[in-house]
Amino acid sequence: xxxxxxxxxxxxxAEAERWxxxxxxxxxxxxxxxxxxxxxxGFYLVRDGALVLGPFQGKVxxxxxxxxxxxxxxxxxEDRTVRVPDVHAFPGHIACDSASRSEIVVPxxxxxxxxxxxxxxxxxxxxxxxxxxxxxxxxxxxxxxxxRFD
Ligand code: SME
Numbered sequence: 001x002x003x004x005x006x007x008x009x010x011x012x013x014a015e016a017e018r019w020x021x022x023x024x025x026x027x028x029x030x031x032x033x034x035x036x037x038x039x040x041x042g043f044y045l046v047r048d049g050a051l052v053l054g055p056f057q058g059k060v061x062x063x064x065x066x067x068x069x070x071x072x073x074x075x076x077x078e079d080r081t082v083r084v085p086d087v088h089a090f091p092g093h094i095a096c097d098s099a100s101r102s103e104i105v106v107p108x109x110x111x112x113x114x115x116x117x118x119x120x121x122x123x124x125x126x127x128x129x130x131x132x133x134x135x136x137x138x139x140x141x142x143x144x145x146x147x148r149f150d
Pocket of ligand 1: 040061062065069070071072073092093094095096097100103119121
């Protein structure tokens, strides 16, 4: 996967519109389209210390996730990327789609803390490697440079 190309695409989208709703909607579409073997790609937004479902591509998903719960809540609570090669082996994993086998969640920081998380799910075990992690963190850094939440 050419993540540099994806970063350029995100930068172009951010040039067109910085407000988080259209920017994260198009970013989730770009990710879902560009990356093979995904069954969900999108964002959860931080509100009152918990996560609420934001723009995404894929099946209907759970709406509220508390900090520390599941893969997304762990990424929020610990402010770090969480890469899970086998979701069945992750304690507390929240199964929105039973087809999901592996997952990666990357925190997006704004205004001095985590403002959202990027969540990608795959039906393949061990879909995301260290290179994917670095590339997706670059994508999130590109979003952080432009995104506006107000
Ligand atoms: N599996 C996630 C929940 C979100 S869905 O995958 C879209 C988790 O454990 O946090």
